[in-house]
Amino acid sequence: MRRSASFTESFRELGLLVFIIVICAIFQIRNRNFLTLENIQDLLTNTAILSIMSVGMMMVILTRGIDLSVGSTVAIAGMVSALTVQFFRGISPVVSVVEAVAVGTVVGVLNGLLVARFNVLPIIATLGTMNVIRGLTYVVSGGAWVSSYQMSRGFKEIATGELLGVSNPIIMAVVINVLFFYFINHMRTGRQIYAVGSNPEAADISGIPRRRIVWLVYTLMGALSGLGGVIWVAKFASAQSDTATGFELSVIAATVLGGVSIAGGSGKVSGLILGTILLGILNNALPLINVSPFWQQAIQGVVILAAVLTNVLVKRNNQRFALRRRAI
Amino acid sequence: MVERSIRVERQWSWRTFLFQWEWLLVLIFIAVNVVNSTLSPYYFTADTFLQTPMTFLDMSFLVLPMTMVIILGNIDISVGSTVALSAVVMAVAYNAGLPMVLAVVLCLLVASACGFLNGLLMTKFKELSSVIVTLATMIIYRGIAYVILQDQAAGKFPKWYSALGWGSIGKVPLILIVFAVCAVVFGLLLHKTSFGRKIYGMGSNLTASRYSGVNTDSIIVIVSVLTGLMAGFTALFLTSRMGSTRPNVAQGYELSVIAMVVLGGVSTSGGKGRIAGPLLAIFIIGFLNYGLGLVNVQAQVLLIIVGLLLILSVLVLNVRFGGRYKRSVPGAAKKLATQEHPSEKSP
Numbered sequence: 158m159r160r161s162a163s164f165t166e167s168f169r170e171l172g173l174l175v176f177i178i179v180i181c182a183i184f185q186i187r188n189r190n191f192l193t194l195e196n197i198q199d200l201l202t203n204t205a206i207l208s209i210m211s212v213g214m215m216m217v218i219l220t221r222g223i224d225l226s227v228g229s230t231v232a233i234a235g236m237v238s239a240l241t242v243q244f245f246r247g248i249s250p251v252v253s254v255v256e257a258v259a260v261g262t263v264v265g266v267l268n269g270l271l272v273a274r275f276n277v278l279p280i281i282a283t284l285g286t287m288n289v290i291r292g293l294t295y296v297v298s299g300g301a302w303v304s305s306y307q308m309s310r311g312f313k314e315i316a317t318g319e320l321l322g323v324s325n326p327i328i329m330a331v332v333i334n335v336l337f338f339y340f341i342n343h344m345r346t347g348r349q350i351y352a353v354g355s356n357p358e359a360a361d362i363s364g365i366p367r368r369r370i371v372w373l374v375y376t377l378m379g380a381l382s383g384l385g386g387v388i389w390v391a392k393f394a395s396a397q398s399d400t401a402t403g404f405e406l407s408v409i410a411a412t413v414l415g416g417v418s419i420a421g422g423s424g425k426v427s428g429l430i431l432g433t434i435l436l437g438i439l440n441n442a443l444p445l446i447n448v449s450p451f452w453q454q455a456i457q458g459v460v461i462l463a464a465v466l467t468n469v470l471v472k473r474n475n476q477r478f479a480l481r482r483r484a485i
Numbered sequence: 486m487v488e489r490s491i492r493v494e495r496q497w498s499w500r501t502f503l504f505q506w507e508w509l510l511v512l513i514f515i516a517v518n519v520v521n522s523t524l525s526p527y528y529f530t531a532d533t534f535l536q537t538p539m540t541f542l543d544m545s546f547l548v549l550p551m552t553m554v555i556i557l558g559n560i561d562i563s564v565g566s567t568v569a570l571s572a573v574v575m576a577v578a579y580n581a582g583l584p585m586v587l588a589v590v591l592c593l594l595v596a597s598a599c600g601f602l603n604g605l606l607m608t609k610f611k612e613l614s615s616v617i618v619t620l621a622t623m624i625i626y627r628g629i630a631y632v633i634l635q636d637q638a639a640g641k642f643p644k645w646y647s648a649l650g651w652g653s654i655g656k657v658p659l660i661l662i663v664f665a666v667c668a669v670v671f672g673l674l675l676h677k678t679s680f681g682r683k684i685y686g687m688g689s690n691l692t693a694s695r696y697s698g699v700n701t702d703s704i705i706v707i708v709s710v711l712t713g714l715m716a717g718f719t720a721l722f723l724t725s726r727m728g729s730t731r732p733n734v735a736q737g738y739e740l741s742v743i744a745m746v747v748l749g750g751v752s753t754s755g756g757k758g759r760i761a762g763p764l765l766a767i768f769i770i771g772f773l774n775y776g777l778g779l780v781n782v783q784a785q786v787l788l789i790i791v792g793l794l795l796i797l798s799v800l801v802l803n804v805r806f807g808g809r810y811k812r813s814v815p816g817a818a819k820k821l822a823t824q825e826h827p828s829e830k831s832p
Contacts, residue, residue, distance in 0.1 A: 281747055473612075
């Protein structure tokens with residue numbers, strides 16, 4: 158059973174990888190400039206926020222949850238940090254990042270409180286907080302924008318700056334992915350997330366603090382959304398109340414594309430990274446090969462559906478083989 | 486030996502009658518209206534109650550089937566996109582020369598087809614949760630709408646069509662009449678037919694329903710098609726009131742609709758809830774919106790209020806009527822954990 162499960166996982170990761178390579182090949186044939194270092198850097202920079210947040214979403218979905226409030230969290234964290242910079246120009250970018258992460262964490266703690274403590278269904282709880290947080294963003298900003306000229310250079314460099322020729326968002330995304338890869342796979346708490354997701358009753362009986370794990374997962378999701386928020390606002394050099402509306406769906410889509418099962422308990426960081434990159438390519442690279450941006454959403458949707466359905470079919474096939482093996 | 490009696494009908498008592506979620510909703514509704522009438526001296530007239538629903542009813546058609554979907558224990562987040570796609574197809578078909586009547590029929594057909602596809606995917610791929618299926622189709626339907634109409638608007642409908650959304654018979658708006666008919670039909674379907682009972686059964690225990698001979702697949706497909714059909718109604722009235730349509734109409738409808746259903750006391754774990762609750766919730770949120778408009782409160786504040794109402798109602802429902810875990814996870818787990826294993830007793 159265990160072997161077949163890991164076989165499915167590696168098969169789907171291989172499939173994703175092949176799919177990404179095929180897509181890249183097609184893009185390269187259509188447009189010679191696709192696989193240049195500069196373009197790849199651009200693509201990854203644009204995918205960094207998605208990648209950072211999908212790590213959090215993966216953990217949430219592992220526990221059988223879902224978080225719809227991440228788009229709103231991005232907006233409020235970005236808005237609060239941008240407003241602070243507007244009023245205190247000299248503030249260090251590090252403080253801005255910490256501030257945004259703190260704001261996100263507060264939202265995450267609230268979500269966790271509702272889901273873990275009060276047993277509200279995750280989709281409903283986060284639907285509620287999504288509305289509340291979005292409304293609060295409007296109230297905090299008074300509906301006004303914070304524009305580029307009101308932000309300090311240091312603040313904008315959170316997203317536009319470079320370290321050794323690699324842009325900051327990419328570095329942050331890599332660091333976050335590595336950190337959480339270690340956390341999820343090699344730390345006790347990380348493994349407990351899987352346990353809670355695959356069988357809550359068993360987790361309870363074996364003494365895993367189920368509620369605390371669920372709470373933690375939403376808090377981490379909030380913190381990562383906060384980080385995403387400050388990068389977002391710094392990158393586009395404008396903070397608006399409707400920032401990242403609907404972004405939660407992209408994050409969930411990337412996570413699902415990466416093979417994280419919505420039924421909880423299964424999914425890997427390696428698959429997640431592939432899923433994010435695939436969605437990043439679909440999001441950012443279609444204009445490069447002269448596909449009208451109006452086709453973008455439809456193509457995205459079809460790819461997501463195809464990926465999810467293939468996954469199911471492969472799993473079914475696999476189970477049939479496993480049964481046959483056992484029969485003999 | 487304890488004597489057991491199997492009562493089919495629960496005994497009627499004042500206690501159970503009064504402690505119903507719907508009464509709380511009625512109280513909230515009255516409170517909203519009291520507040521509204523203190524805000525404006527012109528508020529409390531029959532006209533207000535007849536005309537205001539016009540402003541919020543088009544989305545409400547979706548609440549009816551969504552109640553069924555949620556009682557089934559599923560969720561459908563593709564409804565907003567279905568509205569957009571069917572509205573866009575209708576407008577484009579009309580502008581391409583199709584008679585308006587046929588365009589309207591086409592709109593309903595496209596919407597039903599969208600619902601049918603959702604249902605088909607859900608029943609053919611049972612491993613997938615409805616959230617994922619409808620998330621994918623949500624992106625696809627909206628995507629197709631964008632492919633068809635790009636960033637343009639389509640409209641210039643005939644005059645009689647705009648009367649659909651704005652017209653009234655006597656003093657009663659047409660949309661209110663149509664909605665009332667739909668609500669009665671859905672109420673009867675859910676509460677007075679075997680179809681409705683099967684929905685409740687499936688929501689409480691899908692496997693048990695299947696084993697007792699319910700054709701669960703066909704019920705899921707029928708409910709999905711009904712959801713699509715109602716999305717078509719929403720598209721009709723919305724387009725009629727706005728006079729034109731764009732691919733980005735009805736964005737976020739799914740979330741408001743789900744919020745109303747949950748506020749109406751329908752349990753998100755399935756199998757519980759009545760049609761009356763969501764109906765009341767529609768009018769509470771609608772009139773709340775109208776009242777806030779009277780005092781020039783930003784629309785965004787309404788977001789906060791709706792969100793808070795949603796969270797609070799779920800919290801109260803969880804505390805008062807038993808939480809979603811109460812029956813299953815921790816209780817059972819604790820009982821299992823504290824139960825002494827028989828083998829441990831023997832020395």
